[in-house]
Amino acid sequence: MFAVLEEMFSYAFLVRAVVVGVLVSLCASLLGVSLVLKRYSMIGDGLSHVGFGALAIATALNVAPLTVSVPVVIAAAVLLLRLSENSKIKGDAAIALFSSGALAVGVVIISLTTGMNTDVCNYLFGSILAMSKADVYLSVVLSVVVLVLYALFYNTIFAVTFDETFARASGAKAGMYNMLIALLTAVTIALGMRMMGAMLISALIVFPALTSMRLCKTFRGVTICSGILSLISFFIGIVLSYVFAIPTGASIVLINICAFFLFWAIRGIYQYKAQVV
Numbered sequence: 001m002f003a004v005l006e007e008m009f010s011y012a013f014l015v016r017a018v019v020v021g022v023l024v025s026l027c028a029s030l031l032g033v034s035l036v037l038k039r040y041s042m043i044g045d046g047l048s049h050v051g052f053g054a055l056a057i058a059t060a061l062n063v064a065p066l067t068v069s070v071p072v073v074i075a076a077a078v079l080l081l082r083l084s085e086n087s088k089i090k091g092d093a094a095i096a097l098f099s100s101g102a103l104a105v106g107v108v109i110i111s112l113t114t115g116m117n118t119d120v121c122n123y124l125f126g127s128i129l130a131m132s133k134a135d136v137y138l139s140v141v142l143s144v145v146v147l148v149l150y151a152l153f154y155n156t157i158f159a160v161t162f163d164e165t166f167a168r169a170s171g172a173k174a175g176m177y178n179m180l181i182a183l184l185t186a187v188t189i190a191l192g193m194r195m196m197g198a199m200l201i202s203a204l205i206v207f208p209a210l211t212s213m214r215l216c217k218t219f220r221g222v223t224i225c226s227g228i229l230s231l232i233s234f235f236i237g238i239v240l241s242y243v244f245a246i247p248t249g250a251s252i253v254l255i256n257i258c259a260f261f262l263f264w265a266i267r268g269i270y271q272y273k274a275q276v277v
Helices: 002-008 011-036 045-062 065-086 089-111 118-125 133-152 154-162 166-170 175-198 200-214 220-243 248-276
Strands: none
Touching: 002 118, 002 154, 002 220, 011 133, 011 154, 045 065, 045 089, 045 175, 045 200, 045 248, 065 089, 065 133, 065 248, 089 133, 133 154, 133 175, 154 166, 154 220, 154 248, 166 175, 175 200, 175 248, 200 220, 200 248, 220 248
């Protein structure tokens, strides 16, 4: 095992992938708790498709992908939240509108420029080879910003997540904090897409939170457990990806699925024992 790890970390691209992956996994798992509890977890799927369109535009313009995808996904998150709150197009319908539209734009742009090649598969399903040094530096800075903002506004995010009406009545600017959650999610999606891909990045947000909720009963407990699970799943997933030469994103998602069923089984055993006693 140690020999495998030593061999892995002798490659610079894997070191870059691990650094970014750890930070993105942590950001995604923390934000995922609020998104799942607010029944807005599919925002990750919608924004990832917007990110795919942004990456296609960046490829067509021959510019750095993150410099285009981050601002575009943030703008989409703001517009999506406004559209959902202030129009007749609500929640899942607004996400579906953005998701399908952005994916179509991305496919058309790629077809007219570089063509449907290997890079498209990397955008859709992720590639650890896609992380350049510039991507890593930008990802580290933005990930630290996300984590710091989440820590600073943790109490208010907790209040808005569980009872938005009470939070508004107590003087909290719920709309502003909903926007903060959306913006932090947008940044996390944009950073994680290069490694996980547009089709799999939303799983990094949803699965750790859902898995933790099988056993943990408090918001803090779910948040901590979600972060730990996400980091463990990422690490196991990237090791399996290296050893068996399978896509990193898919490997990480499969480990998350296994963790979900493991926690679900443990919960079932506890409930059965409680009924017997």
